[in-house]
Amino acid sequence: MSNKMSRRKFLKVVAGSGVLGFGVMASGCKGKPSGGDGWVSSQYEGKGNFPVNLKGRVAISATNPSIERDDEKCILCGQCVDACKNVMGVYGNYPLPLKQEIACVGCGQCVMQCPSGAITEKSHVRKVLDALDDDTKHVVVQTAPATKVSLGEEFGMPQGTSVGKKMAGALKAAGFDSVFDTCFAADLTIMEEASEFVQRLTKKKDEIPHLTSCCPGWVKYCEYFYPELMHNLSTCKSPQNMLGATIKSFYAEKMGINPSNIVNVSIMPCTAKKFEVGREELEVDGQQDMDYVLTTRELAVLLKHKGIDLNTVAEAEYDSVLGESTGAGRIFGATGGVTEAAVRTAYYLATGSNPPADLLDWKPVRGMQSVKEAVAGIPGVGAVNIAVCHGLENARQLLDGIKTAGSSKWQFIEFMACPGGCIGGGGQPKSMDAVEAKKKRIEAIYKEDTGAAKRCSHDNAEIQSIYKDFFGKPLSEKAEKYLHTTFVNRHDRLFD
């Protein structure tokens, strides 16, 4: 209806409603009450007091750094509650009334499960585009191992296509000044973490079991629900932040760039990384290691915005000094990968020689089983009992078991928040058959490992040279400053 109306028509309408109103009033008939002409899905019919069906939704605070929601798209299906509660063990696992905050570990599994696309990551695309347009900024990007086997899906490639080199080419075409590989930093993490683990095994026995700390979702979960285990967490920063810190120190120095002019961007399969980059404990000399995180999906948006098609873009190599990676660094993206990589190097650190073939194809820690157990025989150290756990509800059950038993039968436990590890992260491409997609991505990752010339982190020549030129040796003072961190007890934000 147009907004113009003649005076006469207006009077007609007013008079009409007057007569109608009078008539209606006189006859005692009320007409229809307002409201009630919309739609709610069928699980909201019937006497509605909870519990009835799967319904409701998770709470997302306006300040959540990882995720946000468009209410208009939300159909109140309850899938996000299912993910948060039954997969991640967060929702419903702390008492009401609330204390200081709504618990969210930022994992993004609700994003993956939301059928209407209402929940999404908090986008950094605009900020990254602005940084790319700013000539005063040196924009550095790094790509996580799990994104290399998934980005192709956003461009119509079959699941499990390895697109690392194409991604490097696309990022260069998009205008990033240097393209580095998070797999390199994964090798760096392994150097630090394997050294730390061997040290804990032999000297600091009270810090055993050693719990991995490269997954920011898991770390926050530990801080929320198991603060008594915080001293068992590896103090190593995640590969993303190790690389960020190295770029703003070693690389900046080498290139003669003022670190404050560097914008560090990462391509991650993960939404929790967006929370991680803002953690104060990670800062070095008051400076954040990382500036922006793009999920795999966001990178696809950015590339498409720039008119870059991954199918046709020219392949490129990762840039040198922080670009070489070994098979060990590449398997970080799958559940069990960190463990396998760490054991390879721990073996070397303890014995001085590379591990035998069975530890290079270590089946017990691979695959989608929720908790995997294995024993690594390391000469000089003995048998090391290891557990690998993914999905935080599984972590809860495992840790509660340890609590009840009073001690852990494992010396090393790997935790990944997302089912399947980072290949199943909350920032990954969505697909109709998520189970199959994860399987294919895992296969692709292990294929990259077997195809690698070097299989162990300590064999990485760039890693060797960065220790020679900058960090000295693992766990050195300088390494502690840039590559290690502390944790925050978040328990009293949820509990009395």
Added chain:
Amino acid sequence: MAVLVDITKCIGCEGCTVACKRYNNLNFKAKPRNVKDDGNVELDDNRWTVIQKFHGEKNDKLRFVKKQCLHCKEPACASACFSKAIQKDEKTGAVVYYPDLCVGCRYCLVACPYSIPKYQWNEQFPQVSKCQMCSERVSKGDAPACVSACTTGALMSGDRDELLKKAHEIINSDSRYINHIYGEYEVGGAEWLYISDVPFEDLGFKDVSNVPVTSYTKSYLSKVPGLAACWALFLSGIAFYNYRVDKNRKSHDDDDQDKEG
């Protein structure tokens, strides 16, 4: 029918507000009309219910409060409405607005002690808007849409006396609760009842008298319907006059204008 809101159970998911918008077909894109200094959004014609957050100065605990019409037992809005566009439904207890009866005087906006009814300022044929307690769902035996979407137990619907009993039980068995059921006696009592562990005045609740507003207005307003009827007749007279003028002039411009619409 009544609803008991247990503020200690609310996690601020706003599922209730989405359910309300869906069920009542309200506009999701409409910008809030009134954002308060503390960042909380107020009710408006597209927000019949809102969740307001309280955390800070007065209250160190994070609390969320659902706000909507309280469905007073003695609704001031209804008694202010001379054309009976707001009526208390005896069966469900809902205070229901009938747009067909509304003349747009907006007395209800002024009368409500909680400033609940809002006006569709942007519409060509504006209506008053406020929570209807999903009266049509409730009369079928369903819970209000918002209540049915709440998964934490913060919203419970049922018989008012039973909910009051339950509320008293909760307060008596848990010393954290404030010994006050907001809505039990406020301006004569309401169908929506609140219990909380944080003083109500720290959560934006108005301290109102227990005397119903209607006790002041009833005598005056009983004379209003007659007046309204005269007004309607008067308007109809004008319309008839116009119609005659129109016919006599035999002009087609009006029809053309009508077709534009």
